[in-house]
Amino acid sequence: MKKALILLGHGSRLKEANESLYSLAKIIKSKSSLAIVQPAFLQLASPTLREGIESCLAQGASEIIVHPYFLYPGAHVLHDIPAIIEAARQDHPQVRIRLTPPLGIDDKLAEIVLERVAEIEKEANLPPDQELDSQQLDQLLSDPALIERKSLEIISAKIQEEAFPIPLRPIIKRVVHATADLAIVSDIRFSPHFYQQISTSLLQGAPIITDVFMLKEALNLSLLSKFRNPLFCFIRDREVREMAEKEKITRSMAAVRKGASLYPEGIYLFGNAPTALRELIQLYRRGKIAPAAVVGCPVGFVGASEVKRELCQTDLPYFTCLGARGGSAMAAAVINALLRELAKTQCQNSQNK
Structure with missing residues (x-):
């Protein structure tokens, strides 16, 4: 029996926002024995839920589990999604299609929130970026090695290196250094x-x-x-x-x-x-x-x-x-x-x- 999971997001007009669902689907696939992990969107992006179901069937799925990647059981979760799934069941009675609850309230989500709070607190405790006076600027700009060393020190203090494997950490820092974009770390x-x-x-x-x-x-x-x-x-x-x-x-x-x-x-x-x-x-x-x-x-x-x-x-x-x-x-x-x-x-x- 080939089991498929449809990871269902709301969908956005911003492609970058939708890409996070694909990344999560890949992580879930690597950590599970599921044969298929299919991202899908309720609106504003494709594949839609119905298209996702058809894609799973085309890949040979005999059972499909739909997980609404939503926090709360609002109108979409209570009405829109079940209606789409019921229509798919009518069209494919030989396939078992089930719907999980949304993420809801969970201790693990609370832990993630607290981790995010800790991250911002850590950033707040960093020494503020200081403006250099003319003499300091002349001294710094005359020493390229010092510029590079200080830049990498700033990057190390402001990104979470521990989120990456040790051999890749110097590469991550150099990418941030080359782009001067601390936020790029989340997209690597x-x-x-x-x-x-x-x-x-x-x-x-x-x-x-x-x-x-x-x-x-x-x-x-x-x-x-x-x-x-x-x-x-x-x-x-x-x-x-x-x-x-x-x-x-x-x-x-x-x-x-x-x-x-x-x-x-x-x-x-x-x-x-x-x-x-x-x-x-x-x-x-x-x-x-x-x-x-x-x-x-x-x-x-x-x-x-x-x-x-x-x-x-x-x-x-x-x-x-x-x-x-x-x-x-x-x-x-x-x-x-x-x-x-x-x-x-x-x-x-x-x-x-």
């Missing part, structure tokens, strides 16, 4: 095997392919040469331009196709083009490419959010940031931080011998 996503896979590949000298030259230029070339990682960006190649014109695709997509033909197991970095990341995902699904790791941080209001969410639904080793934010600086920060940590580990190991 990565696969469980990302760090191990990309670290091993970097140490083995895996080639790195970027979607744009801006990202290529932002990488630490001295560290890349230390680990002997060849670096490529194909977007300006004549062959790529001709392929794009002939196939009526973007040059970014054509560049990924060329990369796949030459380095199917390379490390792929995206800081600009959603179309390039989408092309890689489709090539992977067709067995045309098997990247060692993917840093997928395309930026933009059209397509970037959806493609990054699609990346999170693959089994690729990936690192990304949900929503419209992203960019070459973010993607470069991930790789440069990794290279620094690997170089530091190698140095420590050599000293211990």
Whole structure:
């Protein structure tokens, strides 16, 4: 018997708001034995509850449990949702469809509220950001290493590092440093095997392919040469331009196709083009490419959010940031931080011998 769970949210016109339901569904899937965990929305977004039910049936579900991800039993929970489920039962009498209560009042929710209160109290107890006088500013700006050290100290004090695996903490801090956005931490996503896979590949000298030259230029070339990682960006190649014109695709997509033909197991970095990341995902699904790791941080209001969410639904080793934010600086920060940590580990190991 194939059991499915539909995680039903209210729905929003803001895509970023709806993405949190997909993230929760993925967590639930990883922590349960459920064959299917399907996000759905009551209104303002798709898939709707009825579409979610049909999707579960198409995937072979013989039993469907609908959980309304709502706090209280209001009109939606008491009337609208049961009516939709009853109509689905009439159309599919052979399938058992059940409805759970909403989240309601629970000690665990109270604990989460108190955790959020503790977080804000911790932030309130931090020393306030101080304005520098002219002399202090001159002294600080004359020492780039001091600027970086103080920036990272501020970041460490204001984010919850303990929420991330220890090896990824330097990467998270560097992403915040590159974007100057403390709130971005809540949108960072990565696969469980990302760090191990990309670290091993970097140490083995895996080639790195970027979607744009801006990202290529932002990488630490001295560290890349230390680990002997060849670096490529194909977007300006004549062959790529001709392929794009002939196939009526973007040059970014054509560049990924060329990369796949030459380095199917390379490390792929995206800081600009959603179309390039989408092309890689489709090539992977067709067995045309098997990247060692993917840093997928395309930026933009059209397509970037959806493609990054699609990346999170693959089994690729990936690192990304949900929503419209992203960019070459973010993607470069991930790789440069990794290279620094690997170089530091190698140095420590050599000293211990």
